Amino acid sequence: MKVATDIDSAGRASASPPLPVLGQGGRDAGGAPVTVPPCSAIEMCDVWVRYGKSAPALQQVCLNVRQGERHAIVGPSGSGKSTLLKVLKGLVPTEHGTVATLGTPVNGKRAHRQLRARIGYIPQNLGLVSSATVLQNALMGCLHRVGEIRSWLGLFPEAEYRAAHEALEATGISHLSDRLAHQLSGGERRRLAISRALVQRPEILLADEFLSELDDVTAEQVLRGLDKAHRELGMTVLMVEHDLQVARTFCDRVTVLREGCKVCEVNGSEIDDTRLRDLFRGVAAA
Ligand SMILES: Nc1ncnc2c1ncn2[C@@H]1O[C@H](COP(=O)(O)OP(=O)(O)OP(=O)(O)O)[C@@H](O)[C@H]1O
Numbered sequence: 538m539k540v541a542t543d544i545d546s547a548g549r550a551s552a553s554p555p556l557p558v559l560g561q562g563g564r565d566a567g568g569a570p571v572t573v574p575p576c577s578a579i580e581m582c583d584v585w586v587r588y589g590k591s592a593p594a595l596q597q598v599c600l601n602v603r604q605g606e607r608h609a610i611v612g613p614s615g616s617g618k619s620t621l622l623k624v625l626k627g628l629v630p631t632e633h634g635t636v637a638t639l640g641t642p643v644n645g646k647r648a649h650r651q652l653r654a655r656i657g658y659i660p661q662n663l664g665l666v667s668s669a670t671v672l673q674n675a676l677m678g679c680l681h682r683v684g685e686i687r688s689w690l691g692l693f694p695e696a697e698y699r700a701a702h703e704a705l706e707a708t709g710i711s712h713l714s715d716r717l718a719h720q721l722s723g724g725e726r727r728r729l730a731i732s733r734a735l736v737q738r739p740e741i742l743l744a745d746e747f748l749s750e751l752d753d754v755t756a757e758q759v760l761r762g763l764d765k766a767h768r769e770l771g772m773t774v775l776m777v778e779h780d781l782q783v784a785r786t787f788c789d790r791v792t793v794l795r796e797g798c799k800v801c802e803v804n805g806s807e808i809d810d811t812r813l814r815d816l817f818r819g820v821a822a823a
């Protein structure tokens with residue numbers, strides 16, 4: 538059984554220390570700032586997932602993501618990255634273990650309904666409505682605020698239209714507002730899925746390879762948009778990312794999965810590309 542560890546840039550393993558974050562203005566009796574551990578946005582403990590009778594897609598996975606943290610999941614194809622996000626969204630049941638998002642267990646339909654609006658999800662296949670326009674797809678991000686009947690009738694408040702246009706602007710596809718989603722290129726579809734998530738303004742964003750198919754310039758533009766939303770909303774971001782450099786530079790923490798197991802978790806700022814690539818490939822520390 539593989540055991541997850543923290544690994545620093547020199548390859549030294551250690552227990553996982555929480556990142557120190559200063560509390561909201563707290564001071565001790567001597568006037569020194571008090572360190573307050575922030576709340577967890579995501580807590581997974583000893584999670585196992587199996588599809589049918591096949592080998593487990595996830596085994597013994599533990600993950601703790603603080604509120605406001607940016608966390609990347611990396612790993613080879615088939616290592617369980619998408620499965621991990623689906624578990625958090627309540628789309629795939631666990632065989633064993635506990636999962637909570639925003640302090641609520643993810644195991645029942647009721648919790649799932651409560652959490653739906655607060656957790657944005659960009660699936661690997663994007664989940665767009667092909668026969669709807671770009672603007673209509675972006676507006677789907679605000680369904681939980683507007684209600685189903687008003688949205689069926691297209692009665693979105695002016696502020697929601699503005700939010701949708703701003704999100705399409707931020708991802709560079711506002712000129713395609715009237716185009717049907719199925720008429721978009723792969724990269725444009727990806728940018729639309731990101732726009733929809735920005736309109737939702739979720740507390741947690743789960744994004745599965747949301748930058749793939751984007752050229753470097755567009756990927757940078759989209760990351761800037763996400764960075765802005767992250768700062769403005771204090772959003773927690775958990776993203777599956779195949780570009781290791783983006784994973785370690787954009788995110789505070791990086792978790793490496795291999796064959797369904799979490800093999801390590803590192804600080805993005807304390808690891809270089811070569812070491813992260815070795816961890817990804819399963820090359821043992823020298
Ligand atoms: N619906 C399913 N039914 C059966 N097996 C599945 C299903 N979904 C995923 N799997 C299997 O579970 C394992 C993990 O899949 P998952 O999609 O989580 O991997 P991944 O790390 O996201 O891969 P990729 O980088 O290729 O997207 C794989 O072996 C995959 O074949």
Ligand SMILES: [Mg+2]
Nearest residue numbers: 618619620661
């Ligand atoms: Mg995947």
